[in-house]
Amino acid sequence: MARIKALINGQWYGDLEETPAVRRALATGDRFRTRVTADGGPGPNGASALPAEPGRYHLYVSYACPWAHRTILYRRLKGLEDVISLSVLHPRMGDEAGWRFGDTAMSTPDHANGCRYLHEVYQRGKPDATTRVTVPMLWDKHEGRIVNRESGDIMRMLNSAFDRWGDADVDFYPPGLRPAIDKLNALILPRVCAGVYRAGFARSQADYDRAVHELFETLDELERRLGRQPYLLGEHITESDWHLFCTLVRFDAAYHGALRCNRYRLTDYPALAAFTRRLYRLPGVAETVKFDHIKAHYYDDLGELEPTIVPAGPARDFRSECTAKPPPEFSRIEAEH
Numbered sequence: 132m133a134r135i136k137a138l139i140n141g142q143w144y145g146d147l148e149e150t151p152a153v154r155r156a157l158a159t160g161d162r163f164r165t166r167v168t169a170d171g172g173p174g175p176n177g178a179s180a181l182p183a184e185p186g187r188y189h190l191y192v193s194y195a196c197p198w199a200h201r202t203i204l205y206r207r208l209k210g211l212e213d214v215i216s217l218s219v220l221h222p223r224m225g226d227e228a229g230w231r232f233g234d235t236a237m238s239t240p241d242h243a244n245g246c247r248y249l250h251e252v253y254q255r256g257k258p259d260a261t262t263r264v265t266v267p268m269l270w271d272k273h274e275g276r277i278v279n280r281e282s283g284d285i286m287r288m289l290n291s292a293f294d295r296w297g298d299a300d301v302d303f304y305p306p307g308l309r310p311a312i313d314k315l316n317a318l319i320l321p322r323v324c325a326g327v328y329r330a331g332f333a334r335s336q337a338d339y340d341r342a343v344h345e346l347f348e349t350l351d352e353l354e355r356r357l358g359r360q361p362y363l364l365g366e367h368i369t370e371s372d373w374h375l376f377c378t379l380v381r382f383d384a385a386y387h388g389a390l391r392c393n394r395y396r397l398t399d400y401p402a403l404a405a406f407t408r409r410l411y412r413l414p415g416v417a418e419t420v421k422f423d424h425i426k427a428h429y430y431d432d433l434g435e436l437e438p439t440i441v442p443a444g445p446a447r448d449f450r451s452e453c454t455a456k457p458p459p460e461f462s463r464i465e466a467e468h
């Protein structure tokens with residue numbers, strides 16, 4: 132059974148067996164889905180909301196994590212670095228304390244709460260919380276509580292709620308493209324972005340095989356799409372592009388090996404690789420991609436990997452890939468073959 136880290140009724144467990152009871156407790160535990168809107172009016176579907184204000188909110192991230200990476204990118208590309216403050220967790224979170232702060236080359240102190248570990252911040256925000264302790268997490272410094280820890284929600288908030296201070300011209304979720312973005316996200320998020328995790332953390336060979344099949348089938352489809360246009364929805368960069376980018380940029384460094392997604396590498400897909408480079412080269416993006424953090428994280432003790440699963444790849448046909456003629460002394464052997 133998998134070992135996980137979690138807060139249960141406010142108590143921290145750094146090495147917990149994921150029994151059905153634990154899974155149920157977490158499934159019905161705290162959600163933290165408050166939004167920040169421009170004027171504090173309700174969020175999507177009437178979600179409770181807080182007003183955008185400069186200096187009020189704090190973002191907890193790790194540069195290793197693809198979900199946190201999206202929020203780092205939005206903070207940068209929307210020009211919100213002076214509006215929303217930031218603390219960086221150390222990428223190695225395998226020991227029992229989980230995500231930790233520190234004044235190191237790979238992390239910062241906790242600038243908002245002065246805690247040593249992220250689970251302490253969660254406890255401070257909600258003393259009886261039942262939840263996994265994840266990044267990214269958006270914190271309200273005025274009320275001393277967790278606003279939200281869903282990267283998809285945080286992206287949408289940063290995209291529009293803070294436009295009085297940020298760059299209002301940059302819009303990754305424009306009204307005219309919303310249905311198309313939502314449709315694409317419904318394909319990419321489960322099959323690619325979460326798909327690499329479903330493969331890597333599968334508990335059985337059959338679950339792994341299914342996840343890997345869906346992952347590479349979808350990458351094939353996206354390769355065809357990006358062979359025709361620079362970004363997923365044409366000429367305009369949207370939220371869906373950033374979802375995909377944050378997974379692809381980690382693919383060869385981490386997912387291919389550590390999460391056993393090794394049928395092909397990103398570099399085996401010309402259009403997907405070109406798309407990743409295209410986004411990487413946009414001003415401000417390269418600084419958000421830290422391969423040392425990514426590798427340290429995924430090759431740390433993630434604790435939940437099933438040791439007996441056999442990886443699917445590499446899918447190579449050396450015979451058709453090699454066109455060189457054999458030296459003459461081998462021609463007799465080949466003729467006999």
Ligand SMILES: N[C@@H](CCC(=O)N[C@@H](CS)C(=O)NCC(=O)O)C(=O)O
Pocket residue numbers: 136137195196197198199263264265266267280281282283
């Ligand atoms: N639903 C979250 C997922 C975030 C997530 O899974 N973060 C990982 C790091 S990549 C984490 O903090 N895991 C710690 C844990 O689950 O114990 C989101 O999209 O923001």
